Amino acid sequence: MRNPYLPLPMKLVKNFTETSDKLIHTFTLEFLSQEDAENFKYAPGQFAEVMVYGKGEAPFGIASSPTEKGILKFSVAKVGVVSTALHMLEEGTIVGVRGPLGNSYPLEQLKGKSLTIIGGGFAFTTLRSTIQYILDPANRGDYGDLTVIYGARNPGLLLYKDELAAWDARPDINLITTIDREVEGWTGRVGFIPTVTKEVAPKSDYAIICGPPVMIKFTLPVLVECGFTPDRIIMSLENRMKCGIGMCGRCNVGSKYVCKDGPVFTKEQLDKLPNEY
Amino acid sequence: MIINKNEIAGILTKLAEEYRVIAPVKKDGLVQYAAIKNGEEACLDYANTKKPGKEILFPQSEELFNYTVSAEGVRMQDNVDKEATIVFGMRPCDVKSLVLLDNVFKNDQYTDVYYLTRRANTLIVGLGCNEPASTCFCTSMACGPFAKEGSDIFLTDLGETYFIEGISDKGKELLAKLGLSAASEEQKAAAAKLQTETKADGSINIEGLAEKLGGMFEHPFWDSLHEKCLGCAACTYLCPTCHCFDIADEAKDCEGCRVRNWDACMFPLFTLHGSGHNPRPGGKARWRQRLMHKFNYFVERYNATACVGCGRCIKNCPVNLDIRQALAEVRALD
Ligand SMILES: Cc1cc2nc3c(=O)[nH]c(=O)nc-3n(C[C@H](O)[C@H](O)[C@H](O)COP(=O)(O)OP(=O)(O)OC[C@H]3O[C@@H](n4cnc5c(N)ncnc54)[C@H](O)[C@@H]3O)c2cc1C
Ligand code: SF4
Ligand code: SF4
Ligand code: FES
Numbered sequence: 101m102r103n104p105y106l107p108l109p110m111k112l113v114k115n116f117t118e119t120s121d122k123l124i125h126t127f128t129l130e131f132l133s134q135e136d137a138e139n140f141k142y143a144p145g146q147f148a149e150v151m152v153y154g155k156g157e158a159p160f161g162i163a164s165s166p167t168e169k170g171i172l173k174f175s176v177a178k179v180g181v182v183s184t185a186l187h188m189l190e191e192g193t194i195v196g197v198r199g200p201l202g203n204s205y206p207l208e209q210l211k212g213k214s215l216t217i218i219g220g221g222f223a224f225t226t227l228r229s230t231i232q233y234i235l236d237p238a239n240r241g242d243y244g245d246l247t248v249i250y251g252a253r254n255p256g257l258l259l260y261k262d263e264l265a266a267w268d269a270r271p272d273i274n275l276i277t278t279i280d281r282e283v284e285g286w287t288g289r290v291g292f293i294p295t296v297t298k299e300v301a302p303k304s305d306y307a308i309i310c311g312p313p314v315m316i317k318f319t320l321p322v323l324v325e326c327g328f329t330p331d332r333i334i335m336s337l338e339n340r341m342k343c344g345i346g347m348c349g350r351c352n353v354g355s356k357y358v359c360k361d362g363p364v365f366t367k368e369q370l371d372k373l374p375n376e377y
Numbered sequence: 378m379i380i381n382k383n384e385i386a387g388i389l390t391k392l393a394e395e396y397r398v399i400a401p402v403k404k405d406g407l408v409q410y411a412a413i414k415n416g417e418e419a420c421l422d423y424a425n426t427k428k429p430g431k432e433i434l435f436p437q438s439e440e441l442f443n444y445t446v447s448a449e450g451v452r453m454q455d456n457v458d459k460e461a462t463i464v465f466g467m468r469p470c471d472v473k474s475l476v477l478l479d480n481v482f483k484n485d486q487y488t489d490v491y492y493l494t495r496r497a498n499t500l501i502v503g504l505g506c507n508e509p510a511s512t513c514f515c516t517s518m519a520c521g522p523f524a525k526e527g528s529d530i531f532l533t534d535l536g537e538t539y540f541i542e543g544i545s546d547k548g549k550e551l552l553a554k555l556g557l558s559a560a561s562e563e564q565k566a567a568a569a570k571l572q573t574e575t576k577a578d579g580s581i582n583i584e585g586l587a588e589k590l591g592g593m594f595e596h597p598f599w600d601s602l603h604e605k606c607l608g609c610a611a612c613t614y615l616c617p618t619c620h621c622f623d624i625a626d627e628a629k630d631c632e633g634c635r636v637r638n639w640d641a642c643m644f645p646l647f648t649l650h651g652s653g654h655n656p657r658p659g660g661k662a663r664w665r666q667r668l669m670h671k672f673n674y675f676v677e678r679y680n681a682t683a684c685v686g687c688g689r690c691i692k693n694c695p696v697n698l699d700i701r702q703a704l705a706e707v708r709a710l711d
Contacts, residue, residue: 104487105441105624105635109451132450153446154628179651194451313654339656340648342624345487348640349621350647352670353656354594355677360486374594376656376666 104345107151107196108136110172112189118175120256124222125187126163126175129195137170140200143207144229145336145364148199149344150174150182152189158182159341159359162200163225165232167239172197175225175259201344202363205230205308205334213305214244218319220251220293220311224259226336227310231267240272247302251278251293251315255286276300294318301326308334313377320367330368337363337370337377353377378541378552379560385539388555389416392463396500399433400465401426410464421466421534424510425687429617430471431478433464434495437614441491441624443634457494463551466504470513470685472527473520474617475501480679481620500547503528509577512688514701516579520685523572533568540568577686581704587676590669590707598710602703603664605696606643612690612698613641613667618675618683621647642666668703 114128127150131137142148142162151157158180164173178187189195207230215234219227227248234243248267252258258277268275278289278296289296293315307328309319316335323333339351339358346360354373356362370377380388392398393414400419402411408423410433428437442455479496482489506513506522515521525531529548533540540560543549560568593599613619623640626633640647643663649655657663675683684700691699 102488103455103457103490105490106453106455151626153444153451154626154631154633156626157624177651183651194446196451312652338650340650342622342640346484347481347487347489347620347622348624348637349481349619349642349670350640352674354669355674360484374669376662 104198105343107149107157107198108132108140109194110136110197112191112193112195113171115187115189115191118259119222120254123178124175124257124259125178126173126259127186127189128164129172129174129197131170131172132194140172142166142200143204144233145204145226146200146202147226147344147363148172148174148197148201149341150176150186151196151198152182152185153194153196155185156182157196157198159201159344161223161226161229161336161363163228165229165236167233167236175222175228177222198344202359203361205336205364207233210306211242212244214246214303216247216249216302216304216307218249218293218297218307218309218311218323220315220319221253221257222259223310223312223336223338224250227308228260228263230308231273232263235267235270235273245274245304246272247274247276247300247304249276249278249293249297249300249302251280251296253280254283255279255288292318294322297322298325303327306332306334310336330371331366333367335365335367335370337365339377378543378557379535379564380539380541380557382537382539385421386416386419389413389419389465391416395461397460397462398465399462401467419465421504424506424508425468425470425513425689427615427689429474429615429687429689430464430467431474431617431620433462434475434492434499435478435482435620435622438636438638439491441635441637443632446631446633457490459494459498462495462499463502464499465502466532467501467528468506468687469503469522469524469526469528470515470520470687471617472501472503473515473524473685474687476527477618477675477679477681477683477685478620480681500529500551501527502530502532502548503544504532505534505572505575506577507534507571507575509575510688510692511578512691513686514578514581514688515686516577517581517583517701518682518684518686519583522575522577533571535564535567535571538564540564578701581701582708583672583682583704586704586707587673587682589710590673591677593707593710594665594669596710598707599661599665602668602706603660605698606660606664607696608643608645608660608663609695610641610643611693611695612700613643614639615689615693617685617687617689618671642670668700668707672704 110129160174351358482492671683
């Protein structure tokens with residue numbers, strides 16, 4: 101019997117301050133053993149429990165793509181015990197990782213389809229994984245047009261600035277970044293995500309959306325207006341979690357456990373569940 | 378088979394040489410489960426234990442593993458408990474609750490090694506209830522004072538003697554080793570009569586209840602139900618089928634351990650997000666979750682009701698909220 105509570109040891113190789121307010125850091129972790137690296141098979145959209153020895157563990161979406169071998173990346177907001185402890189870790193420290201946990205974006209099913217990916221705030225992390233995966237030369241041909249709408253309050257809060265620039269330079273992705281209010285030097289769009297989505301009026305086979313509850317609430321009707329049926333809108337939930345394996349009873353929405361049956365659901369699936377997330 | 382009550386203590390003492398024997402004992406003014414060495418300690422003359430039988434396989438607080446961190450790396454020590462155990466004299470409702478918990482601690486993807494290893498190494502001797510308490514309603518809940526589901530061996534109290542049945546292969550094997558005498562036809566008949574005629578409150582009808590609750594998430598019924606509730610979670614901690622837990626690390630310098638502790642959906646922090654958003658912000662949402670989980674969500678997931686009618690939540694609620702009444706009210710709604 102494999103014990104799903106035991107974390108794998110990983111080495112923190114990079115602790116990078118991602119945003120201008122310093123509240124979000126991106127951590128790059130390396131597997132200590134080759135065997136663990138090979139066994140840890142994940143897909144974009146999955147998450148893991150990251151453990152700081154002596155402090156505890158917390159769930160974070162995996163920000164790296166399976167195409168980036170041997171490492172895992174997490175972008176973490178400083179909000180409480182574990183996230184603050186993580187922020188203070190020195191490079192070289194050993195941390196524990198349990199996972200991969202949960203389901204993933206249905207990338208097999210999405211093959212051959214055009215996609216609109218919409219992200220708000222730091223919930224963009226697992227979307228980075230998805231985009232990076234699709235843009236990998238080995239996979240790009242499997243997918244159609246790719247539109248990404250990504251918003252943050254101000255330019256300093258955008259994650260993965262280097263990558264955004266690199267993506268923007270590519271012809272095979274239509275990247276739209278937006279910020280809430282006019283700022284000097286900003287050449288992208290200005291406006292909230294629902295508004296921008298309405299202006300862009302994306303036409304794709306599927307939409308994937310991840311962000312804070314308010315943003316989701318106001319963007320969904322826009323997507324419906326744009327013609328996305330509920331089975332073609334894919335979302336990711338973030339209920340509070342502990343076990344991550346469907347046992348501690350914490351993260352349920354109706355009879356579903358977000359940690360195990362999710363975190364990825366279609367709007368069609370969520371419409372059948374109680375509105376408690 | 379049959380055994381005189383005055384022989385029980387001797388047998389338990391002997392079994393305790395080979396097994397960890399856990400039985401109800403009188404301690405600190407309560408009847409509670411404890412490991413015993415001397416069979417005299419066992420107290421089989423009890424209505425039900427204060428804390429539910431789940432604590433034997435899923436302790437209230439349990440160290441899962443411990444670790445030492447050094448410059449060389451991390452050394453981990455896993456604490457899976459493999460000791461061969463006999464639980465003696467557990468009431469049928471508590472035994473049934475373990476059958477329900479089995480669904481939770483093993484799913485299609487993950488196995489809780491701590492619970493399941495104990496489960497696999499534990500033999501359960503169930504004990505029927507001749508006099509169910511006024512708060513017992515197991516007869517309503519696909520259980521009953523003489524329900525044998527989950528027991529390896531089952532005892533029926535005939536006054537001076539216990540009528541003993543081997544239920545599972547594991548139970549029959551142990552009984553064969555004990556070399557007990559056979560029951561007379563009279564004793565068999567007396568046991569059969571007790572087993573069929575003893576009933577607890579059976580007035581709550583759960584047929585169709587799950588479906589009905591399924592359409593009631595937004596119903597005004599939930600608005601007032603919770604009003605007296607203090608949110609103390611006594612009902613959930615003492616419920617044999619409630620299984621929610623918290624995971625926390627306890628550490629000092631470079632040594633630490635990970636513990637899991639019972640937790641409960643009746644607490645506001647249970648679902649509080651880091652962002653401050655709480656999907657179940659008030660008592661209404663929490664009482665609804667408790668009832669829905671037991672009588673709708675669990676049914677959808679595992680095809681069984683997560684209540685065995687033990688009555689602990691009724692007996693121990695400081696403001697006398699009665700889950701039977703809540704169910705009756707749901708029933709009565711159009
Ligand atoms: C599937 C999933 C993916 C996620 N992905 C990411 C991600 O990629 N990046 C990211 O940054 N976050 C992510 N999160 C959120 C992240 O899990 C939480 O922010 C994280 O658990 C915080 O852990 P912590 O130990 O730092 O906070 P905790 O110390 O647990 O505190 C979190 C918050 O809970 C409250 N709280 C906790 N305990 C108490 C208490 N005793 N009293 C009062 N209030 C309390 C406080 O509001 C506190 O700010 C994800 C969550 C899920 C479920
Ligand atoms: S025991 Fe009673 S008061 Fe306490 S949480 Fe349960 S219902 Fe509420
Ligand atoms: S809900 Fe109440 S009566 Fe039912 S099993 Fe739990 S404690 Fe016992
Ligand atoms: S986190 Fe434990 S059940 Fe989902």
